Amino acid sequence: MSKASQEAQRQLDRIVALGYPDVADISAAAFRALAKPLIRALEHNDLGEGILLVPTRELVSPESLISRTSINRMAGFTTMPPRDIVSFMPQDGFEPPEGPFYLVIEPHTGTAYVNREPDVARKLIDSDERLPLTLEEGLAIATQHPEWLREKNGFNLLGSRSTDGRVPSIWMSQNAPRLGSVWPNSKHTWLGNAYCLARRGISLFH
Numbered sequence: 001m002s003k004a005s006q007e008a009q010r011q012l013d014r015i016v017a018l019g020y021p022d023v024a025d026i027s028a029a030a031f032r033a034l035a036k037p038l039i040r041a042l043e044h045n046d047l048g049e050g051i052l053l054v055p056t057r058e059l060v061s062p063e064s065l066i067s068r069t070s071i072n073r074m075a076g077f078t079t080m081p082p083r084d085i086v087s088f089m090p091q092d093g094f095e096p097p098e099g100p101f102y103l104v105i106e107p108h109t110g111t112a113y114v115n116r117e118p119d120v121a122r123k124l125i126d127s128d129e130r131l132p133l134t135l136e137e138g139l140a141i142a143t144q145h146p147e148w149l150r151e152k153n154g155f156n157l158l159g160s161r162s163t164d165g166r167v168p169s170i171w172m173s174q175n176a177p178r179l180g181s182v183w184p185n186s187k188h189t190w191l192g193n194a195y196c197l198a199r200r201g202i203s204l205f206h
Contacts, residue, residue, distance in 0.1 A: 002043050003049050004051055005043045015053075015143060020068070038103070050105065053144075056136065063082040065143070066142070066179040069139070070146065070176070070177070071147070072175065077173075077177075079180070088162050090135075090159055090160055091158075091161055094132065096201070097203065106197040107141055110193040111152055113195075118167050118185075118193065121156070125193060133157050134157055138157040139170070139179075141170075152192070153190060155169065165184050166181040169181055
C-alpha cells in the first residue's frame with residue numbers, strides 16, 4: 001500500500017468508528033465499500049499523506065457531523081439550527097467531484113489569511129492559485145485533525161456560502177470545536193481562511 005492509501009484507510013477507520021455509517025443509514029461494511037474504489041486507486045497514485053478523505057453531503061448530512069468531533073473528549077457543538085447548516089452550499093467552481101467520497105489535496109487552515117475579511121481573503125486565495133475549502137471539507141479537518149484548531153487557528157470556509165451571504169466557520173470555543181458563521185465583511189483575529197491545492201475524485205484517477 002502507498003502512504004496515501006494507508007492515510008485514506010486510517011481516516012476511513014476513524015469516521016466509521018465515529019458512527020458515520022449510522023448518519024448515512026447504512027451498515028459499516030456498506031459504508032467502507034463505497035470508499036474502497038478511491039482507496040484502491042491511491043495504491044497506484046501516491047499523493048503522500050497530505051490528503052483529506054471527504055464524504056459528500058449526499059452520503060452524510062453535514063448538520064450531524066460537528067457533534068462527532070472532539071478535543072480532549074469535549075464534543076464539538078453548534079448553536080445554529082440544522083436548516084442554517086444545510087443552507088451553506090458549495091459555490092460555483094468549488095463543487096465536490098462526483099462520488100460518495102473524494103480527496104482534498106494539501107488542506108490548510110489558512111494561517112496566512114488570519115484576520116482577513118472573507119471577501120478579501122477569497123481574492124488573496126484566488127491570486128495564490130489555491131482553492132477555498134467548503135463546509136464539508138472543514139468538518140473533515142475538524143474530525144481528522146482536531147489538534148489543528150488548537151495548534152494553528154480556527155478557519156472560515158469560503159468555498160461554501162449561505163443565501164444570506166454568510167460563510168461557515170469552525171473554531172475553538174469552551175475548549176471544544178464549534179461550528180458557526182461569519183459575514184463576508186467581518187474579520188476575527190482567531191480565524192484563518194482554509195484552503196487546499198486540489199480536489200480529486202475517483203474519475204480523476206482513470
